[in-house]
Amino acid sequence: MSAGDPIRLVVALSVAGMLAVFVLYTSIAGGATPSLRPSQLAGHHGNVALVGQVVGPVHGDAEGTGMRFDLTDIGGGAAVPVVYRGSVPDLFAVGRHVFVSGRLHDGVFVAKPGSLVTKCPSKYTPAKGGAA
Amino acid sequence: MTVLPLAVALLGLAAIVAFVAAPLVRRGSQGSAPADENLPVLERRDRALAALRELEFDHRTGKITDADYRALLGRLRTEAAEALQAVGPAEGAG
């Protein structure tokens, strides 16, 4: 790149400026949601993504009134009751690690419909780009 | 079952060592490659000729106005002529 080319400098600076604004915009205006473990959940009442381990028993009906289960930190700890409606992924089971997003409501984590995602069990180490 | 892999491994090892060492045994290296002062000149020539062709085609397909075409043509022709001259008579034909 020739240092004396003012046009290029202008273009680069304007794009860099645009980028900076966009990034600031998204990080301030709440494009991001906090990702928490169940033990950190107390006190958060906004939208969060919860990462934890499923503890049984799982009861209820995800298609009807809602499926209920508890989530603890991976490795154990305090449990948070979760109610979820929507499609249940293949890998969902007691003991699995899952993400779910939603918000805390009177001590119960009410999940957004369809937000449940399971992590693969540790027994498998899927190929890179495995099941997308 | 224990002898066979060992034999295969040893055989493979010998072949690899021979293959890697071959250039060292077969001496007669001529030193490193010569410098390439001429190369930028050749690149400049090819670039100038390509630019002329490109301009011609852009003009024919109507991407450039006649006025712009004439202005650029003169300049690019001068550039190409200079580049050809710099390359010298042997390679100039391009």
Add this chain to the structure above:
Amino acid sequence: MAELGRDALLGTLALALYAAVVGGYAAARGHRALGQSARNALLAAFATTAVACGVLVLAFAREDFSLVYVAQHSSRELPLPYALAALWSGESGSLLLWLLVLTGMSAVAVLCNRPLVADVLPWTVPILGGISAFFVLVPVLAASPFATQAAPADGAGMNVSLQNPYMLVHPPLLYLGYVGLTIPFAFAMAALASRRTDERWLHATRRWTLASWTLLGVAILIGAKWAYETIGWGGYYAWDPVENAALMPWLAATAFLHSVMIQEKKAMLRVWNVVLVSLAFCLSLFGTFLTRSGVVNSVHSFSRSSIGAWFLIFIAIAAAFASFLILTRLPTLRARSRLESLVSREAAFLYNNLLLVAFALTVLWGVLFPIVSQALRGETFTVGPPYYDFFLRGFGLPLLLLMAVGPLIAWRRASVRSLLRGLRWPLVVALAAGAMLLEAGAGSSPPGLLAYTFSVFVLGGIVLEFIRGTRARKALGARTWPGAFVSLVGRNRRRYGGYISHAAVVMLAIGIAGSSAYSSSASARLQPEQTISVAGYSLRYDGTTFHPGRNHDELRAHLAVFRGGRADGIVSAGKNNYHVESFFSNAVAIRTDWLRAQDLFVIAQQFNRDGSVDVKVVVNPLVDMIWFAGAVFLVGSLVAMWPDAREKRRHPRRAFAVGIASA
């Protein structure tokens, strides 16, 4: 057998280190015989890696569960093709395949470019050797695929979501794409190290870059199709970190492919090009790091493994090495001309580069955001699809617009008037199409409407380019119109191949916009004979069947499809029960309406005891354009890559001119 595999890997390690160390010494001292010896070591490293891979594949074929890796990733009931593909279903096997591809490509690259870059090659060998040495160090030290155990009766089986034909092609293609980016990087670094920063490294690596870019793109699309068909949520791309990991180097490589052309035409952007090729390489390494380290929560990477740190160190080394070489060689990379006008083809290329790199970096920022926020605020924040969608629109729509305008601008300098004259017809067609779409109700999604209007604009421009070019060729003496067309494409394969790829990107945009902005879905609990309706389809639930099988049992709900009151066949969606893995997976039903490129997507979410079934039905308009785009993309790349006799004639002459053709 396992010993043979281990020995072969150790052999690869020794050979790669030899190529790196001895090759580096030979290149620095200009010692030709040593350099050739190092090159031979690099070739031999491919042979030993092939032996190691062969041992592992054979172990899978023979169901040799005394190898821990085989036992963990296969079982007696697993069908043979999957048993063989199990080579890359786990971490250490994937690394082995990666190494095989890397050494194989290195061997081909140093063999087939000899005359053109004979004075750069001595440096290419040690760089490729060093990279190979890293990739063999990891399986040797941290994750050996040849660890043995007392053989259990049966293996643990393969992850069920991997038991899919896409598994056979997606990972190898992805590796080919990732690893292929190593070759241009190695040549660029070698050109810098040897201070031969002329254009030859670009010529030597152009097809490598194009090929790996194509493979990476196709692999991403195949991965998307895989996700679409097996995961069963109705989508194909979820901005998961691991998906992004492949997208980022693809974007960087796309930018590189474009900026290379400016360097060739104008001898500009020479620093930018080496930066881009290094960025693409580092991003491909970073992709592997992401999948392997478990630092970022992803649907893919759950095995927290120790090799993440290795990759981080290696990325740091590679980035430092590249930066050092670029900075110390800056004087040799001075541009030989300037940008003449902000309205010119090269300026359009420049904007395209800035947008592509900006998009790649925003994706990178999104992927890194959880780590950065954890470090700065002590709390992990993640950014979701809305973030990425925002930037996809923010950068993607201008890119589409540039794609329409760029090809129609003249090089060097274009007056706005001639540009507008050239754009007249595409603009008219696009505005007409936009108005028609608005009338048809596409205004429900402004970004979708915009994407469609721009897409028509691009397509109009491409068609116009082909028409004008053919007409010019005809005027220059081609006899027939088809003859003129063939001669047009044949004389500039890169340009017209590129236009075909542009058409593919437009199709992709149409597919993405259609399926994301205009899809509709419904879900319901159906008793037998009940129906569910969505977007012109009605489905009647006719009952459930159960088929036991050797590897898995199949439970299916059958639904009769009606469109406009007419019966339109039966779809069967359900679940598979895999025995060894003791696991249920969704088997979705997809019915494609080829004429409209529209999919009816049916998921049987849950089978209830009372005989009812919970189904979700999604109608994805235009989603099949995405897969068509893959085919068109491939055609475009092949046209651009096709050997060109005139180019071949010119390059050896340049090599001859510097007195190295005899080497």
